[in-house]
Amino acid sequence: xxxxxxxxxxxxxxxxxxxxxxxxxxxxxxxxxxxxxxxxxxxxxxxxxxxxxxxxxxxxxxxxxxxxxxxxxxxxxxxxxxxxxxxxxxxxxxxxxxxxxxxxxxxxxxxxxxxxxxxxxxxxxxxxxxxxxxxxxxxxxxxxxxxxxxxxxxxxxxxxxxxxxxxxxxxxxxxxxxxxxxxxxxxxxxxxxxxxxxxxxxxxxxxxxxxxxxxxxxxxxxxxxxxxxxxxxxxxxxxxxxxxxxxxxxxxxx
Numbered sequence: 196x197x198x199x200x201x202x203x204x205x206x207x208x209x210x211x212x213x214x215x216x217x218x219x220x221x222x223x224x225x226x227x228x229x230x231x232x233x234x235x236x237x238x239x240x241x242x243x244x245x246x247x248x249x250x251x252x253x254x255x256x257x258x259x260x261x262x263x264x265x266x267x268x269x270x271x272x273x274x275x276x277x278x279x280x281x282x283x284x285x286x287x288x289x290x291x292x293x294x295x296x297x298x299x300x301x302x303x304x305x306x307x308x309x310x311x312x313x314x315x316x317x318x319x320x321x322x323x324x325x326x327x328x329x330x331x332x333x334x335x336x337x338x339x340x341x342x343x344x345x346x347x348x349x350x351x352x353x354x355x356x357x358x359x360x361x362x363x364x365x366x367x368x369x370x371x372x373x374x375x376x377x378x379x380x381x382x383x384x385x386x387x388x389x390x391x392x393x394x395x396x397x398x399x400x401x402x403x404x405x406x407x408x409x410x411x412x413x414x415x416x417x418x419x420x421x422x423x424x425x426x427x428x429x430x431x432x433x434x435x436x437x438x439x440x441x442x443x444x445x446x447x448x449x
Contacts, residue, residue, distance in 0.1 A: 196293075196314055198354070200395050201229035206360045207251050208397060210318060211238060214293040220244055222311070222318045223358055227255035231262065242291055245270030245279065246320025247308040252358060253278065267291070273307040283309065301346065303339025304329030310346065316354045317401070319346060324357045325399040326382070327365035328410040330445065336438035340413070347411045351402030362386050362396035365408075367449040372409040372421050372440070379407040413437050 201209040203225050211233065213219035218241035224230050230238070240263055245253055248271070256278040260266055269289055270279035283289065285300035289311070296313035301322040310319040321329035322339070323346050331339055366383040373379060382403060386396050405411050412418045413436055423431070426439040 196316075198316065198356070198398070199233070200356075200397060201233055202360075202395075203229050203255075204251055207358055208356075208360065208395070209255075210356045211240075212294075212314070212316060213238070214241075216293065218292060220294060221259070222246070222356070223252040223320060224255035224259060225251040225253070227258035227262070230255060230259055234262075240266055242266065242294075243268045244289075244296070244311050244318060245276060246310060246318060246322075246358070247271060247305045248273050248275040249305070249321070252320060271307040271309045273305075285309070289313075299345060301342035303331055303334035303336075303342045306333045306338075308334075308342075312349060312353070315350075315352060316356055316398070317346065317349060318356050320358045322346065322357075323355060323404070323408075323410075324359060324365060325355060325362040325397055325404065326369045326379075326408050327361055327444065328408075328441070331441060336441060337434045339441070340434055340437045343410055347401065347405055349401055351400060351405065353401045354398040355401060355404060356398045360395060360397065362399075363390050364449060368444055368447045369407060369409050371447070372443075373412070373415070373417050375417060376407065378403075382407045409440060410437070413440065 197213040199211045203209045207225045209224045210222040211219040218239045221240050222244045268279050269281045270276050272282040283298045287298040289296040296311045299310045301310045304321045389396050422436050422440045
């Protein structure tokens with residue numbers, strides 16, 4: 196299957212995954228224009244997948260449905276997304292034409308956030324970013340940590356297709372948290388080179404993330420020690436350490 200990232204808005208990605216018949220899934224279209232432009236180059240949408248209700252992930256759906264009436268829209272069971280025609284939740288499986296995707300509940304960024312895993316790809320919206328994770332707008336630290344643990348348990352070769360190009364800024368924070376991580380140093384150099392060439396840093400792989408992403412490394416002694424020191428000893432168990440790491444990132448400026 197052919198994966199493509201369509202830049203949208205200021206730093207979003209709309210993902211498409213095309214099968215052998217040329218039809219493609221469209222994931223999190225925050226605006227319609229990039230999808231319509233890709234259609235002019237041959238893209239044939241077969242369905243839309245939505246991870247959560249935020250406008251920069253769903254804003255383009257009404258216009259796309261005007262262009263392709265009847266296009267199925269899969270998304271979380273959340274009344275804030277009026278355009279969903281097929282509401283799905285944890286444990287559901289989408290079987291449509293050549294596609295097979297498992298639905299995973301990953302609350303934290305929002306309470307109804309879901310991810311789609313299939314064909315070696317993970318479409319995770321704003322739950323997991325390359326070298327980071329989403330802000331906790333609705334969920335709790337325990338929920339987000341549980342969601343990230345769940346994603347980290349997927350096969351290491353899984354391609355992580357998240358919703359934003361935040362990787363370079365996330366790398367700057369990760370290097371402060373774990374300055375002795377050689378894999379992170381190499382990844383940071385690659386990221387800078389890609390951005391200098393105007394290339395996306397995504398998708399990454401789960402193996403890269405578990406080796407470099409501090410939010411997936413809360414059990415690593417160097418990360419635990421750095422977070423505990425920054426929190427002045429107030430954070431001790433996994434959840435409080437994760438919460439302190441997320442607060443640290445919220446206030447971080449490169």
